Amino acid sequence: MRFAIALLCVICIAAIVGTVVEQRQPQIAYVNQFGPFWAEVFGKLGLHAVYGTWWFLVIMAFLVLSTSLCIARNTPKILHDLRTFKETLQLHSLKVIPHRAEGRSDETPAAATSRVEAALAAAGWRMKAQQREGGTLVAAKKGARNRIGYLLAHSAIVLICLGGLVDGDLVIRLQMWAQGLRPYVPGPQADLSSPEHRLGVGNPAFRGNLQVAEGQRNGYAVLNLTDGLLLQPLPFEIELKSFRVEFHDAGPPKRFVSEVVVHDGEQRIPATIIVNKPLIHRGIAIYQSDFSDGGSQVRLRSWLLATGTPGPEIAGTVGDSQPLPAPLSGEQPLALELDDLREINVEDLGAAEDPQQAASHPAAAASASGLARLLGAADKTDKPRNMHNVGPVLVYKLRDQANQAREFRNYMLPIELDGQRVFLLGQRNSPSEDFSYLRIPADENGSMEGWMRLRAALVDPQARALAAQRYVQRALPGTRADLAPRMVQTAERVLGLFAGAVLPRGAREGNRAPGGLAAISQDIEGGVPEGQRESTANALMPMLRGALFELVDVSREHAGLPAQKQDDAGLAFNTQALLSLSDSFFYGSPAVLAMSDFRKVQASVFQVARAPGQSVVYLGALLLAAGVFCMLFVRERRLWIWVAPHPDAGARITMALTSNRQTLEVDREFEGLVRGLVPVVQTLHTPGSTTHPQAAEAA
Incomplete structure (x- = not known):
């Protein structure tokens, strides 16, 4: 029994771990949550x-x-106790029972025995009388269901464990061993549809995922084991007619609904599957588990980031x-992998009010604390939430020939952050990292065209020279015309450093900053004494802003557009453009891809389960509840009453009571029995007392 209790404790601890730690997730998810170690x-x-x-x-x-052996060992004894009244008890044994009383009655022994039996029967006691030499022993019992509770509780443990074994991986592991199957592990030569990875249709117990795109049908579920995947064919196919998401007014999704048709031979069974309302067909439960992209068609615009010039349009399927x-691929070929398209993305824009802060990586300067909360910190609730649908998001990877991939997450529509409408271009080197975002300001037409024109002008030496001349003309008073050539030269050099066209002082080609504010900082550190660096930076930054603002107008002139309006919107665009141009030198792709159009195709992810052990577990849970109730709230009591002739006439009555739990309630019950069954009490023994007032009066 101690061994079974120890095992049960271990199982409970493991179940707690299985509840707290999300099960069967990709390894990288646990690295992100708990760390590599x-x-x-x-x-x-x-x-x-x-x-x-x-x-x-x-x-x-x-x-x-262990529990089954315990049940087998104790069941005969328990059943024997349920059937017997222990009427063969020796009379001298009554004297050692704590609850006992002795008294007399003026009735004849036969009349006293009849009265006792009638009173006990009226109180719900089951009894059996035994005639002995010198008197009659009445053996009674009550609350025998307490012993049944023991059997129920232990049987419940067996049933629950059996149900868990049947619905767990044990049945699948036994089939793999018997049929020579092995899990599928992704690899160059691996094929999930191979017979060595496929279970039989008659598999009695399984739980897997089934993904079906709109307008398509599927009859194979994927089982995720600890060491790989197995394919589970179903005895029917599921066709997804449509999938929809219903939202609350505040933005979060309210429910997911899949309209399906089950194809089972010649049968066509339409059904609706909703979260927590599964479809059950042929003993297989089909739950709405998740949704994903089912092969949406997308069209992408592209720009060469180095020159800001448009690239070819790309069409693809998610x-x-x-x-x-x-x-667009730069120096080495790259593969474009379209991973996901989320048409509706509800984000908390109320958290995007903090000012932009620089991160450790220069390209992460756009990942301000407000944006970090915006993009997934659900635990931060210090500010009121402002939930909005920010529109479609495309997730893709660029993979090189060494099989190294960088992941990108680009928003299709501009989002207003810190009072400025910006396009968010996210990137990360591995799934264990957070996305860092490049904020490209939207122009007056709500597009990236204005920023891309500025990027193209930045790499044009003639445009930089013209912008520097115009800046000097505006900034320098007419009385100081002699300073103009030197100032123009300095402005051109600052723009050249910012564009990455000029090598910073003290730097070599191998360790130079590619451009942006980092290049200007490197130039100051390499060519200016330490004591003068702060003043030099304070002088160069206004020059950079002014020259870059003039470059905006130069880029617009080349496109045949009027000059930038000198209002708050124009100033905000120019300021954000400076920051995003600086960060763009650290963007992880030679090209910028932006989704221009798409045709959404949804896919539902169903969890399909054949769980014969579920009913066994439910039965075990009911038995466990009944068994615990019987053991805790039903008290087993046994009562013996010896009725014999009294030497002075009448009847002498001796009674004793035992219970599986000694409580005050047992004391009160015994005293009540004494008052009802023994007219004159001579001695009364209960735990903690040896006499009773009624016995003292009789003495």
């Missing part, structure tokens, strides 16, 4: 898939065996991979 420890212990680990299944099996056109 603990993620590796959890992986070796199997804590990311507790219910499918070998040690958990072994413990469950040992608990079933989920596919294609070579990035040569003009």
Whole structure:
């Protein structure tokens, strides 16, 4: 019994871990949440898939065996106790029972016995009388269901564990062993549809995911095991007619609805699947689990970031991979992998009021604390939320020939942050990192064209020279015309440093900053004494802003547009353009891709489960509740009453009461029985007392 209790404690601890730690997630998710060290420890212990680990299944099996043996050993004794009244008890044994009383009655022994039996029957006691030499022993009992509670509770543990074993990975592991199957692990030569990765249609227990795109049908579920994947064919196919998301007024999704048709042979069964309202067909439950992209068609505009010039238009399908056109890929070929398209994205814009702050990586300067909260810090609730749908988001990767990929997350529409409408272009080198965002300001037409024109003008020496001349003409008073040539030269050099066209002082080609504010900072550090650096920077920054603002007008003239309006909107555009141009030198792609159009195709992700152990577990839970109730709230009591002739006439009555729990309620019940069954009490024994007032009066 102690062994079973120890096993049960271990299972409870493992169940707590399985509840707290989200199960069967990608390894990188545990690295992000717990760090590399603990993620590796959890992986070796199997804590990311507790219910499918070998040690958990072994413990469950040992608990079933141990508890079953305990039930088998104690059931005969319990059943024997339920059937017997222990009427063969020796009379001298009554004297050692704590609850006992002796008294007399003026009735004859036969009349006293009849009265006792009638009173006990009226009080709900079951009894049996035994005639002995010298008197009659009445043995009664009440609350025998307490012993049944023991059997119910222990049987419940066995049933719950058996249900868990059946619905867990044990059945699948046994089939893999018997049929020579092995899990699928992604690789160059691996094929999930191979027979060695496929279970049979008659698999009695499984739980997997089934993804179906709109207008398509699928009859294969994918089972995610700790060491790979298995394919589970279903005895029917599911066709997704439509998928929709309904939202609350505040923005968050309210419910997900899939309209499906089940194709089962010649049958066509239409149904609606909603979260928490599964469809059950042929013993298989189909739950609405998630949704994803089902192969949406997208069209992308492109720009060469180095020159700001437009590139070719790209058409693709989400989920596919294609070579990035040569003009956009830079020095080495890149593959464009379109991963996901989210049409509706509800974000908290109330958290985007903090000023922009620079991060450790220069390109992360756009990732201000407000934007960090905007993009997923659900635990920060210090400010009122301002939930808005910010529009479609495209997620894609650029993968090089060494199979190294950088992930990008680009918003299709501009978002107003800190009073400025900007396009957010996110990037990260690995899934373990957060996205850092490049904020490109939207022009008066709500597009990136104005910024791209400025980027093209920045790399044009003639445009930089013209912008520097115009800046000097505006900034220098007419009385100081002699300073103009030197000032124009300085302004051109500052713009050249910012554009990455001029090598910073003290730098070499191998360690130079590519451009932006980092290049100006490197130039100051390499060519200005330390004591004069701050004043030099304070003098150069206004010059850079002024020259860059003139460059905006130069770029607009080349496009045949009027000059930038000198209002708040124009000033905000110019300021954000300076910051984003500086960060663009650290953008992880030679090209900027922006979604111009799309045709959304949704896909539903269903969890399909055949769980015969579920009913067994439910039955075990009911038995456990009933067993615990019987053991805690039902008290087993046994009562013996010996009725014999009294030497002075009448009847002498001796009674004793036992209970599986000694409580004050038992004391009160015994005293009530004495008052009702023994007219004159001579001695009364209860735990903590040896006499009773009624016995003292009789004496």
